[in-house]
Amino acid sequence: MRHNLLFDFLADKEKNTLTIRREFAAGRQLVWDCYTKAELLNQWFAPKPFTTRTKSMDFRPGGHWHYAMIDPSSGAEYWGRTEYISVNPIDGYTTFDAFSNEAGEINNELPRAKWVVTFSDKGENAVVETVVTYASLTDLETIINMGMEEGMKATLDKLDELLLTLKK
């Protein structure tokens, strides 16, 4: 990552929120496009070596993004479905995030999170703030224990190598 660009990662364990704030060396319109167009999301949303594949996307209030993060070494696919609640180009959007299957059926056994994504200007750069809210600490613990731990662990093992490469 570019160390001169703002990056905040804040956890509020009282409010069950994660706030992720990041500056990008590009204008707001272009960054907005990268967050809201499937062909661009496919190129960055899943960290390498994982890849992202969009099955369907309809970016509008009431629409959705149905996608998979794919582990090329095992072929494992981790499906997600994001439902768009509100869209205000190019200021922000809100969503409900969920785990799903390939058919797009939401896994109701795993908690969902609300995402509020806000775009702003910082000189010629853009700043994106993502606030992820879980309904309760129990929900977050469920995600850790049931849903994400194994997939995340596998991802992070590979990420260690990636991050070392990025730091060189």
Place this chain on the structure above:
Amino acid sequence: MKMLNHWLEGYRAFWEARFAQLDHLLSTFKSKKNEA
């Protein structure tokens, strides 16, 4: 709470790697624009 902190550390790294890819994509657009 220890597990939560461990997960947060991992999730932060996950987002860092994700953003590194977006940085790369944006720089690609910039290069193409400069070439045009």
